[in-house]
Amino acid sequence: MNEHLKLEQQLTTALKSIARRRDLKDYVEQNPQVNRILRQAALRYIAGDSLQEGLETGEKIWRRGYFLSIEYIGENTSDAIQCEQAVAEMIALIQGLKQSGVPGRVSFDLSHIGLMISPSLAYSNLMEMAKQAEGTNIELFISMEESGKTEGILSVYKRAAAECSSIGITLQAHLTRTPEDLAALTSPGRIRIVKGAYQESAYLSIVRSPELNERYLELVEAAIRQGHQVSIATHDDVIINAVLERGWLTNSQAELEMLYGIRPDLANRIRSEGNPIRIYVPYGHEWYLYLCHRIAEYPPNLYQAVIDIVSGKGVENNY
Known part of the structure; x- marks a missing residue:
């Protein structure tokens, strides 16, 4: 297995584990600044x-x-x-x-x-x-x-x-x-x-x-x-x-x-x-668990999440 694929699989496993952690979910929901930042990424989905x-x-x-x-x-x-x-x-x-x-x-x-x-x-x-x-x-x-x-x-x-x-x-x-x-x-x-x-x-x-x-x-x-x-x-x-x-x-x-x-x-x-x-x-x-799963399913979605967070712009899905 090449190193890139190995890293993607490790990221997938990590994100699936993070998604099930109640303490992290509570932290995201109860911290307004963190919630606002991650919600920007979630709005794509x-x-x-x-x-x-x-x-x-x-x-x-x-x-x-x-x-x-x-x-x-x-x-x-x-x-x-x-x-x-x-x-x-x-x-x-x-x-x-x-x-x-x-x-x-x-x-x-x-x-x-x-x-x-x-x-x-x-x-x-x-x-x-x-x-x-x-x-x-x-x-x-x-x-x-x-x-x-x-x-x-x-x-x-x-x-x-x-x-x-x-x-x-x-x-x-x-x-x-x-x-x-x-x-x-x-x-x-x-x-x-x-x-x-x-x-x-x-x-x-x-x-x-x-x-x-x-x-x-x-x-x-x-x-x-x-x-x-x-x-x-x-x-x-x-x-x-x-x-x-x-x-x-x-x-x-x-x-x-x-x-x-x-x-x-x-x-x-x-x-x-x-x-x-x-x-x-x-x-x-x-949406916290849902966002984690969307990135875990296809790790390159993490790049898009970072772009969405940094841009701060509204997401437009072009259907």
Whole structure:
């Protein structure tokens, strides 16, 4: 391995570890100067802090010909009142999309709405959100979290999806268990496949490598074959080229999904060629972990973060 690649992998590992440190997160949130500086970098990847900013950015993305996912950022909420507040925010998001006439997908972590307290609370809150989205063109989409939560997340999802067909689930290609988890989803439904951003033990996961790329493509093919609607969530050129070559995006079951602020030039090009693309737009105050993951996934993003911080200028994502 060359020295540059080795340093990038070490940076990725370090950033993933930093992202999970509560003391650093608290420091960033409680120190106004540090928060202001790092938020300048985060604004490349988030719509802003408020619901209004999220809705305005989401509508702009949709009017430019993209499908839309939108997330109110948050996770690991262990206080029941804070879970209620998160659910209220997401219901307001659903209502805002409904009123604007923008079809979309509301994404979220189950640990943001009660999973850290109990699976039953997460389920009841999820079904309250599903009730608000009933009869609309708005989908609810469950994100995947650390491997220790996978069983609980899948259990809540399966229970909810049996009652509501517009709820989707995310699967992480890097977890060794994922092929079996996908095979167990026997009823056709909505699935997002990601590589996986969390730091996991070697015996539980596959490191980023050609092997992981092949596993990712195998999962996409299997999901399509099983009859699922599939969001292929990646910015990896190797995977995207393989997806285009195999013609999966001409299949009404599949779409490409890309994160807001990550390679908008590539998204524009692929969309202009007639391919379906969904842009994932997050908003909210809980952006620290999200920023760490965006840099960890592609360490050269650290250079862009420094440029954004030093320039002090507003970020314009050119979709």
